[in-house]
Amino acid sequence: xxxxxxxxxxxxxxxxxxxxxxxxxxxxxxxxxxxxxxxxxxxxDxxxxxxxxxxxxxxxxxAAQHYRSARERDPQDWRAVTGYNRAIRRIVPRWHFEMxxxxxxxxxxxxxxxxxxxxxxxxxxxxxxxxxxxLMAARVGAxxxxxxxxxxxxxxxxxxxVDGAGYAxxxxxxxxxxxxxxxxxxxxxxxxxxITETVDCGLLGEGILASLSHAREHLLTxxxxxxxxxxxxxxxLVESRALHQKNTVGELYGFDLxxxxxxxxxxxxxxxxxxxxxxxxxxxxxxxRFDFHRDGPAPQHATLPVVPAAAGTCHAVxxxxxxxxxxxxxxxxxxxxxxxxxxQAVQCLPHPVPVDPRRxxxxxxxxxxxxxxxxxxxxxxxTGFTKEHEA
Numbered sequence: 001x002x003x004x005x006x007x008x009x010x011x012x013x014x015x016x017x018x019x020x021x022x023x024x025x026x027x028x029x030x031x032x033x034x035x036x037x038x039x040x041x042x043x044x045d046x047x048x049x050x051x052x053x054x055x056x057x058x059x060x061x062x063a064a065q066h067y068r069s070a071r072e073r074d075p076q077d078w079r080a081v082t083g084y085n086r087a088i089r090r091i092v093p094r095w096h097f098e099m100x101x102x103x104x105x106x107x108x109x110x111x112x113x114x115x116x117x118x119x120x121x122x123x124x125x126x127x128x129x130x131x132x133x134x135l136m137a138a139r140v141g142a143x144x145x146x147x148x149x150x151x152x153x154x155x156x157x158x159x160x161x162v163d164g165a166g167y168a169x170x171x172x173x174x175x176x177x178x179x180x181x182x183x184x185x186x187x188x189x190x191x192x193x194x195i196t197e198t199v200d201c202g203l204l205g206e207g208i209l210a211s212l213s214h215a216r217e218h219l220l221t222x223x224x225x226x227x228x229x230x231x232x233x234x235x236x237l238v239e240s241r242a243l244h245q246k247n248t249v250g251e252l253y254g255f256d257l258x259x260x261x262x263x264x265x266x267x268x269x270x271x272x273x274x275x276x277x278x279x280x281x282x283x284x285x286x287x288x289r290f291d292f293h294r295d296g297p298a299p300q301h302a303t304l305p306v307v308p309a310a311a312g313t314c315h316a317v318x319x320x321x322x323x324x325x326x327x328x329x330x331x332x333x334x335x336x337x338x339x340x341x342x343x344q345a346v347q348c349l350p351h352p353v354p355v356d357p358r359r360x361x362x363x364x365x366x367x368x369x370x371x372x373x374x375x376x377x378x379x380x381x382x383t384g385f386t387k388e389h390e391a
Contacts, residue, residue: 112325124191131158202345235319240278297369
């Protein structure tokens with residue numbers, strides 16, 4: 001899954017500033033005071049007191065640095081060991097491990113890299129994470145690879161991996177977001193090839209459009225090859241009470257809990273469609289198409305004609321991407337593609353919509369450069385979207 005850096009270069013998608021459930025940002029709840037520390041907090045003469053305070057205040061990267069220093073002094077200090085890992089868990093989403101084990105994704109990227117990278121190329125890897133794609137480019141024979149990573153602790157780890165693989169003279173890991181890179185400086189010249197995988201389940205959530213637009217203007221040659229080169233987003237209407245209940249509530253246990261719906265997700269969340277009982281109500285339909293050699297993050301809006309394939313109640317719109325790395329090599333997170341580490345994007349409708357094959361629909365959808373959102377479903381003959389049909 002910050003403008004466009006996966007692990008951290010951006011703003012779930014990445015996917016990287018998307019933190020796990022329970023993540024607390026630097027905005028604290030009413031009444032919070034930075035001087036209030038968790039139970040067990042020790043006085044200033046405790047070398048780990050500063051780390052505990054930083055962790056409590058949501059300054060996870062700084063906390064990790066302090067815990068790591070303490071751990072290096074005493075590898076058996078359990079407080080330092082667990083404190084460091086708690087801070088890291090807030091910084092580095094666990095999907096990184098699942099992504100690295102996505103063999104189809106890795107093989108497809110490696111095949112694309114072999115097609116485009118030659119010995120005279122300077123390659124830029126945006127959002128390098130573990131450094132795997134940068135290492136693939138180096139192994140193919142790229143003259144030099146610059147791999148940027150906005151999350152410092154991840155960049156430091158990638159640098160050690162590169163060094164251990166024996167490519168330290170060929171691959172430079174730069175702890176910066178791509179939008180902060182400088183030519184000349186971080187790159188000796190403009191790059192010939194850009195490789196990135198800064199996409200979330202809904203394609204745009206890690207800021208790929210903004211980062212690639214910046215890279216084309218400031219970091220790449222005019223004829224640079226971008227991997228992936230193109231993408232499209234497809235969607236499908238589904239009936240699924242199970243999905244609907246993931247984002248709405250009504251009367252339960254004798255109480256009206258519907259007020260909690262004010263806190264429901266307006267946009268999509270990620271899930272695996274096959275794990276929820278559902279019925280497909282339409283064939284897949286194309287939502288947006290992107291050319292990463294040209295398109296920027298400017299907002300787009302479309303009203304799409306959709307003919308339901310079956311009568312039923314539409315509870316949600318499920319959507320996914322097809323990512324064309326190079327012509328002929330595509331990776332996807334489609335629902336019928338169970339081996340991908342990416343889940344599908346699901347946007348639940350606040351009010352289920354009855355659909356019928358005899359009544360074609362107009363589906364309103366837009367994106368703001370970062371998130372795709374379905375904003376209305378109505379019968380085509382209606383001039384506007386009625387309140388109960390708004391997504």
